[in-house]
Amino acid sequence: GAVVSQHPSRVICKSGTSVKIECRSLDFQATTMFWYRQFPKQSLMLMATSNEGSKATYEQGVEKDKFLINHASLTLSTLTVTSAHPEDSSFYICSARDPTGGRNEQYFGPGTRLTVT
Amino acid sequence: AQKITQTQPGMFVQEKEAVTLDCTYDTSDPSYGLFWYKQPSSGEMIFLIYQGSYDQQNATEGRYSLNFQKARKSANLVISASQLGDSAMYFCAMREPNTGNQFYFGTGTSLTVIP
Numbered sequence: 001g002a003v004v005s006q007h008p009s010r011v012i013c014k015s016g017t018s019v020k021i022e023c024r025s026l027d028f029q030a031t032t033m034f035w036y037r038q039f040p041k042q043s044l045m046l047m048a049t050s051n052e053g054s055k056a057t058y059e060q061g062v063e064k065d066k067f068l069i070n071h072a073s074l075t076l077s078t079l080t081v082t083s084a085h086p087e088d089s090s091f092y093i094c095s096a097r098d099p100t101g102g103r104n105e106q107y108f109g110p111g112t113r114l115t116v117t
Numbered sequence: 118a119q120k121i122t123q124t125q126p127g128m129f130v131q132e133k134e135a136v137t138l139d140c141t142y143d144t145s146d147p148s149y150g151l152f153w154y155k156q157p158s159s160g161e162m163i164f165l166i167y168q169g170s171y172d173q174q175n176a177t178e179g180r181y182s183l184n185f186q187k188a189r190k191s192a193n194l195v196i197s198a199s200q201l202g203d204s205a206m207y208f209c210a211m212r213e214p215n216t217g218n219q220f221y222f223g224t225g226t227s228l229t230v231i232p
Contacts (some may be wrong), residue, residue: 113160
């Protein structure tokens with residue numbers, strides 16, 4: 001099946017710094033990528049929808065100035081957590097939609113565990 | 118209203134037995150897709166099975182089958198012959214084309230297989 005990678009898989013940063021997470025679709029072109037956040041023992045919460053070449057669409061309650069999303073190419077979307085705080089510590093998962101697939105399935109990356117100290 | 122409801126926060130099953138994980142959904146869109154994902158402790162989301170709203174037959178993928186009851190808006194996952202490696206979180210999800218194909222996830226069910 002299709003593969004989506006995320007980098008880094010784990011990151012620890014100090015409060016006040018910024019962290020960039022990359023999401024790549026390795027064998028298909030993803031016009032749409034999604035970013036999710038997951039707290040321990042909870043479900044995935046959609047943060048934003050990232051469309052190649054246009055601005056991301058953020059879900060209600062998600063600060064667009066804090067969570068910067070860039071979808072510069074058909075295979076890469078990045079999420080930058082700016083001025084990170086301990087409450088931003090979470091598991092961040094991206095997914096990419098393969099528009100050629102009959103089910104419009106989303107393929108998930110392996111996730112990035114962010115810890116802000 | 119919740120789009121996807123999973124009412125079982127935790128389930129236990131004996132190894133080699135079958136288990137059913139419940140999922141109900143809410144949509145007014147006639148076209149939608151239903152998915153089940155497994156999330157082990159490593160965090161990756163593993164696709165298990167898909168059911169389209171127009172599919173006439175219940176989906177099956179190996180030991181996984183989906184009990185699709187359209188009138189009741191339920192899409193329960195049945196795992197047959199449970200294995201220890203099946204212990205994980207299981208999420209039911211729905212995709213609606215009218216909302217940009219975003220996924221709506223349920224709160225998940227934690228399955229523990231007992232040896």
